[in-house]
Amino acid sequence: MAKITLRLIADTLGISVATASKALKDYPDISQKTKRDVKELAATLKYKPNSFAQSLRNQESKIIGLIIPEIVHHFFANIIHGVIKAAEKEGYLVITLQSDESYENEKKQIELLLEKNVDGILISLAEDTVNFKHIKAIIDEGIPVVLFDKISKLIKCSQVVIDDRKAAFEATKYLIDSGCKTIAHVRGPLKPQTTIHRFLGYKDAIEAHGMIYDKALVFEADHLSYEDGRKVAKEILASNQNIDGIFAFTDLLATGLLVKLKEAGVMIPEEVSIIGFSNWFLSKITSPTLSTVNQPGLEMGMAAFKLLFEELSNKKNKVPTEFVTVEIPTNLVIRNSTR
Amino acid sequence: MAKITLRLIADTLGISVATASKALKDYPDISQKTKRDVKELAATLKYKPNSFAQSLRNQESKIIGLIIPEIVHHFFANIIHGVIKAAEKEGYLVITLQSDESYENEKKQIELLLEKNVDGILISLAEDTVNFKHIKAIIDEGIPVVLFDKISKLIKCSQVVIDDRKAAFEATKYLIDSGCKTIAHVRGPLKPQTTIHRFLGYKDAIEAHGMIYDKALVFEADHLSYEDGRKVAKEILASNQNIDGIFAFTDLLATGLLVKLKEAGVMIPEEVSIIGFSNWFLSKITSPTLSTVNQPGLEMGMAAFKLLFEELSNKKNKVPTEFVTVEIPTNLVIRNSTR
DNA sequence: CATAATTTCGAAAACGATTTCGGTGGCTAT
DNA sequence: ATAGCCACCGAAATCGTTTTCGAAATTATG
Numbered sequence: 001m002a003k004i005t006l007r008l009i010a011d012t013l014g015i016s017v018a019t020a021s022k023a024l025k026d027y028p029d030i031s032q033k034t035k036r037d038v039k040e041l042a043a044t045l046k047y048k049p050n051s052f053a054q055s056l057r058n059q060e061s062k063i064i065g066l067i068i069p070e071i072v073h074h075f076f077a078n079i080i081h082g083v084i085k086a087a088e089k090e091g092y093l094v095i096t097l098q099s100d101e102s103y104e105n106e107k108k109q110i111e112l113l114l115e116k117n118v119d120g121i122l123i124s125l126a127e128d129t130v131n132f133k134h135i136k137a138i139i140d141e142g143i144p145v146v147l148f149d150k151i152s153k154l155i156k157c158s159q160v161v162i163d164d165r166k167a168a169f170e171a172t173k174y175l176i177d178s179g180c181k182t183i184a185h186v187r188g189p190l191k192p193q194t195t196i197h198r199f200l201g202y203k204d205a206i207e208a209h210g211m212i213y214d215k216a217l218v219f220e221a222d223h224l225s226y227e228d229g230r231k232v233a234k235e236i237l238a239s240n241q242n243i244d245g246i247f248a249f250t251d252l253l254a255t256g257l258l259v260k261l262k263e264a265g266v267m268i269p270e271e272v273s274i275i276g277f278s279n280w281f282l283s284k285i286t287s288p289t290l291s292t293v294n295q296p297g298l299e300m301g302m303a304a305f306k307l308l309f310e311e312l313s314n315k316k317n318k319v320p321t322e323f324v325t326v327e328i329p330t331n332l333v334i335r336n337s338t339r
Numbered sequence: 340m341a342k343i344t345l346r347l348i349a350d351t352l353g354i355s356v357a358t359a360s361k362a363l364k365d366y367p368d369i370s371q372k373t374k375r376d377v378k379e380l381a382a383t384l385k386y387k388p389n390s391f392a393q394s395l396r397n398q399e400s401k402i403i404g405l406i407i408p409e410i411v412h413h414f415f416a417n418i419i420h421g422v423i424k425a426a427e428k429e430g431y432l433v434i435t436l437q438s439d440e441s442y443e444n445e446k447k448q449i450e451l452l453l454e455k456n457v458d459g460i461l462i463s464l465a466e467d468t469v470n471f472k473h474i475k476a477i478i479d480e481g482i483p484v485v486l487f488d489k490i491s492k493l494i495k496c497s498q499v500v501i502d503d504r505k506a507a508f509e510a511t512k513y514l515i516d517s518g519c520k521t522i523a524h525v526r527g528p529l530k531p532q533t534t535i536h537r538f539l540g541y542k543d544a545i546e547a548h549g550m551i552y553d554k555a556l557v558f559e560a561d562h563l564s565y566e567d568g569r570k571v572a573k574e575i576l577a578s579n580q581n582i583d584g585i586f587a588f589t590d591l592l593a594t595g596l597l598v599k600l601k602e603a604g605v606m607i608p609e610e611v612s613i614i615g616f617s618n619w620f621l622s623k624i625t626s627p628t629l630s631t632v633n634q635p636g637l638e639m640g641m642a643a644f645k646l647l648f649e650e651l652s653n654k655k656n657k658v659p660t661e662f663v664t665v666e667i668p669t670n671l672v673i674r675n676s677t678r
Numbered sequence: 679c680a681t682a683a684t685t686t687c688g689a690a691a692a693c694g695a696t697t698t699c700g701g702t703g704g705c706t707a708t
Numbered sequence: 709a710t711a712g713c714c715a716c717c718g719a720a721a722t723c724g725t726t727t728t729c730g731a732a733a734t735t736a737t738g
Contacts, residue, residue, distance in 0.1 A: 016718045021350075021696060031716060034623055051456050052395035053694035053717045061391070063402075063434070063455065071420040074411065080419075081410040085435060093455055095402070095432045098423060116392050116402065226624050252624075257628050263690060282621050285565050287598050344724060353690045360726060370686060392724035517685045 002045045013037055055117070060316075063093050064308060065113035065121040069101045074280040075297045076124070079148070082301020090309050093120070103128035110134055114337060119306045120144040125152060126190050143322075144311040148304040150192065158307040159325045162302050164194045167202025167293045167330040169208075170273045172247050174291075175330055176209045178339045180245030180273055184217045186232050186257065188224050188249040193247065198277065198319065202247055216241065221253055229256015237264055244272055245338075251276035251283045251292055258286055261337060273338040288336035300328050340398050341387045351419075352376055396458070402432050403647060404460040408440045413619040414636045415463070418487070422461060433457070436589035444469035449473055459483040459647045464491060466530050483650040483660075488644040489531065497646040498664045503533045506632045506669040507540025508547075510614045511586050513630075513671055515548045518676045519584030519612055523556045524573050525596065525600065527563050527588040534588065536603020537616065541586055555580065560592055562639055568595015576603055583611055585676075590615035590622045590631055597625055597676060612677040627675035639667050 002008065010020040015034065023030045023038035041047075050073045055061050074098035084094045086219065097109040106126045113121055120143060123135070132155050139145050139157055148160040157183050175183050185202040188195045199218070206213045219235055221228040229252065236243055236257070254276030258268055266272055268288055276283060276292040283290035303326050314321045340522045341347065349359040354373065362369045362377035379387075394400050405422050406607035407415045414598045423433050434452065438445040445465045452460055459482060462474070471494050478496055479483050487499035514522050524541040538557070545552045558574055560567040568591065575582055575596070593615030597607055605611055605626055615622060615631040622629035642665050 003694095006692075006696095018697080018718055018720090019716085021694095022717090025696085027697095029716060050395070050694050051454060052398075052400070054393055056389070056391035056395055056694085056725095057696050059391075059723075062694080064687080065652055071423070072413070072416045077416045079409045080435070084410070088436070088451070093434045093436070093451060095425060096419070096435050097427070097432070100422065112427070112432060113388055115387055140560060148552070188509060255624050259624065259721085262626070273730080282624060285594050285598065285621060287626075326563070342724095345726095346724075356725080357688055357690090357727080358686085360724095361687090364726090366727095368686060373686080389724050393726080395695095395724085396726050398693080546708085 005050065006044045006047075009038060009045065009047060011043050011129055013041060026073045031316075033137050041273065052084045060119050061117045062091055063116065063117040063118050064305075065108060065110075065116075066094050066096045066110055067099055067113075067121065067123045068096070069099050069124060069126050071096070074282075075278055075295060076151075077155045078297025079124070079301040079304075080245075082298040082303075083305045084301075086302040086305035086309075092305075092309070099126040101127040103131070110138060114138065114141075114143065118143075120146070120312055122148065124148055124306060125150040142315075144308055146304050146308045146311070148196075148300055156323060158311065158321075158323045160304045160307065160328060161325060162300070162328050162330050164197035164293055165201040165204065167277070167295075168198040168247065169205045170201075170292050170332055171277070171328075172202045172205035173209070175245035175247060175273055175333070176205065176211070177274060177276060180339075181211075182217065182241060182243050183211075183245040183247065184219060184236060184241075184243045186219045186229070186246060186253055187325060188221055188253070191214050200251055217243065221249070224250050224252055226252050226256040226259075227260075228262040229253040229327055231255045231256075233260035233264070237261070237266075245301050246272060246274045248274065248276050251278045251280040251290060254284060254292070254337075255286050258288075258290065260338065269337050269339045275338055279333050283333070283335065286337070292333050293336040294331050294333050296328055296330070303328060343384045344389065345386075346481070348377060348380050348384065348386060354382060369383045399458050399507055400456050401430055401597065402434060402455065402457050404449075404455075404457040404461045405433050405435045406438055406445060406448055406460065407435070408438050408463060408465050410435070410437050413621075414488075414634060415616055417636025418640040418643075419462070421637040421642075422644045423640075423646035424637075425641040425648075429644075430477070431648070432645075440466040442470070446473045449477060449503060453477065453480075457482075459485070459651055461485050461643050461647060462485065463487055464489040468678040477571050481654075483654065484515075485647045485650070487639055489533075495662060497662045498647065499649065499661075499667060499668050500664060501634055503536035504540040504543065506616070506634075507537040507586065508544045509540075509669075509671055510616070511544035511631050512548070513540045513673070513677065514584040514586060514612055515544065515550070516616060517584075517612060519678075520550075521556065521580060521582050522550075522573060522584040523558060523580075523582045524594055525558045525560055525568070525585060525587040527592070529562055537588055554573065559664065560588070563589050563591055563597040565591050565598075568592040568597075569599040570595075572596045572599035572603070575598070576605075585611060585613045587613065587615050590617045590619040590629060593629055593631070593676075594625050597627075597629065608676050608678045614677055618672050622672075622674065624650075625633050630674045630677040631672050633672050634668050635667055635669070642667060 006017045006020045010017045020038050023035045087094050103126055135155050146158045151159045155223040187199050203213050219232045221232050254274050258274050276290050279292045279294040283292045313322045345356045345359045349356045359377050362374045381392050386475045426433050436448040436477045442465055462645045474494050535539045544553050558571045560571050593613050597613050617630050618631045618633040
């Protein structure tokens, strides 16, 4: 059985390829009868336009690229899901790539995507990435780029973020409002911007409520791991500071803290309230369940695609795009690790 | 700045497009000098072949499709990672799609992938899927397909699986060897084949060790959720059967069981040993940490791609492919929920 | 020196779909 | 009868690369 092309349809109908093509796309200069004939035959033959030929002609692939630091990660998996879902609705498919938090990989993968002529690219920057030439280069080439989560304000493009500082403020405020008097913050490594923002949100909240900020109450974890959470818990216990509330940088740390403190006989939340960040799956299954800040990956992914899609449409209509930064609202999820 | 095409290179060098193309691909009938010239110019101009034109000509996209039931899922995220990683090594990119366990979506998404002319497709079947015509149709069209995890032996193609029955046997055996006398099994809903295989593995182990299989020790959870784990725990407590070991269908159920039993004052593992299945992330952070069966998603994803890649290569060389079923070994991960 | 054997290159035909720019043929109005 | 106007269709160029096949130029051979 031969391939079903426009040529085939045209020949069996005794018309030209041009006419067949136009009939399928409802050009006004084709008679109703011809349109019916062509469409009917196309349907029965299950004609599928060859996307290579279309892309070559139209210079668009209807495929976008997505680069994230890590796939096996609750938040980023949600991002992927959101992007794919939103893209599918608009007829776009998504090629996903993982940078492993490496600048070199990021660069290489952008190349791969460009080689495949994706119409646009969505990126969450690798931790390693401090130089933005590679991103700016593709933007200058006219390929729309939208950044999300791990972004940089130094890059001129649309971006999707959460307000880490405000979210951290709210989380800390909740601890204060629920009666905590000595609130610690467990921060992560210095690199990502988010570390600083969440720390500042914590500090803001402390100071906005007539408490005094105390450096000794800020603990730093080397990695954002469960183990490091346990390690910091030991430090907290050893510090003898009567800490009765902890705002942790991320759920994994919070879980480590929670488990270790419980093992040490501390009652959660009666003696110490703990609040995490991200609303990972695991926060639902710790005991007690973990209060946290919901970081809506699905919505962020969808929003990122929508921005890219708008830019793509604008480009097609030769309309310039104004870059915007969309902020996705977070919300507190109060469970049982807080009073 | 104009687009960099072979035409441009050829014209500035005063040669033909044909020669330029062949020079880049090291055809033997091109002089060394010409090759050098072309390659040099191509490099300085950063020439990138237009993939649409290449695909149109060669009838291959160097893109494969991947359909899974659910992206936000520890095991499947590992699969995605494995596939993407293996594919990248061979110069392939991956379009990922989520079927939401729906047969209709699965069908639609296969269409989408075919429209984009992917070279091959990797699928983990949706729960809903009982009819395999849509899969057989694409195989008949000559598009290589490899099934993994949720597979069907009724489809003639290469497949990647684990031996659920054997793995369940080993898990149950461990409970027996560690001294459990009355071992319960918590199974999932009937639909997926895996439910039956893991149940049979449990039964095999019981009977292979001189114990008698007792239907009353098999509990069925409606969903594979944490909540349902808790629900079943209540049933177990109410049944008064002196159960001292539980093999659960999946880690999430096991976690629900563990937490609820602990809340009811049962000592884990002293009074009841619990073993799960899948080695999800959360099994590392329950307290006590959960013993489980490691289901290696990364390896399965990589293996699935490799099978597809082989088939793709065979197809190019007009060599027929013999379909094989690769079994990825599982292994027990013993933590602290078992004696 | 003529002929054969190599190198080295390029014209041209794919791969399919899209779109411009005319061109038919038929009809009405003058 | 001629011009003007529609409605409908198709030839051909285009997108950029690949590959076959033949031709030209060069070198080797008798």
